[in-house]
Amino acid sequence: MKFIKNIWQALSTPSKAGVGLVLALGFAGGVIFWGGFNTALSLTNTEEFCIGCHEMNDNVYQEYRETIHYANRSGVRATCPDCHVPKDWTHKIIRKIAASKEVWGMLTGIIDTREKFVAHRKSMAMREWKRMKDNDSRECRNCHNFEYMDFSEQGSRSVKMHSSALASGKKTCIDCHKGIAHELPDMKGVPGWH
């Protein structure tokens, strides 16, 4: 009994050095944890990580390599996370948590062959289109800012649509620019398509 009392005594009236040590350890631990967490998070936010799985490397990545966001005159690229992961922290964390389902998909092999991938393409595409539509194509606008579009530099067809449908907010980028980085599923019944 006396033993427990002694321990309680020590815990409830710690020495100044003890308090300092605990605080210092906590601080250091916090820095290490937070730094490690962010490092790990940004590691999962690279193209190498995305195409580390053959599902991404053999399908979407190969398709994307022919498109303007991969090969273009100025050499500026948009990599996987630029379009598929939000930039700001809150939305990024939400997306990352949602992406744990994709890890499950990888483990269960839901799209582990080309045939399965193609069969599954429409539902995956529609999910991504909906995400972009709901956030007003936020990831597109990280680079393509409407405020700074110079209509005199755009083609006449682009000007016509951007100055009306996009300017009024009636439509957002993804409404018209589907399939710009990957092949499309069967577009029957999708608005704006034959």
Next chain:
Amino acid sequence: MNKLIVAVLIFGLTGSVNALSEGVKSNNGGVESLRGSAELDVTRGADKLKRVLKDREPIDRNYVHQPPVVPHQIRGYRIDLNSNKCLSCHGWKYARETGATKISPTHFETRDGMTLSDVSPRRYFCLQCHVPQVDGKPLVENEFKAVDSLTQY
């Protein structure tokens, strides 16, 4: 007479020697194409790619029933079983809104002249007839003129 024979022989010999040396110079049988001659065992360097012209007004046709050419860029416009990007503007559903030229009713006809409710499969692949334009110079002189009914005086 002897002199004539000698002259003919010399002429013939120099001719065949000439032919021989020409044969050594080129191994493609002396065939010259419009883009220059190329040795059979050498891969000729590719010409520079020409740039597709940017948006412009519709380009006049030169004869009746000519498929109009495409007066704009079409990079990344897929036409396959799943999707047809051209019809997103030129299809009848969208032509009014986008201001694009409507595809003609002939695109709905089968080869027997029966009109279908949608684009006929034989007319679905736009680029078989309608092609974008590059700023290329003709390889040979061309004096083609549009028919009278399509020419403005």
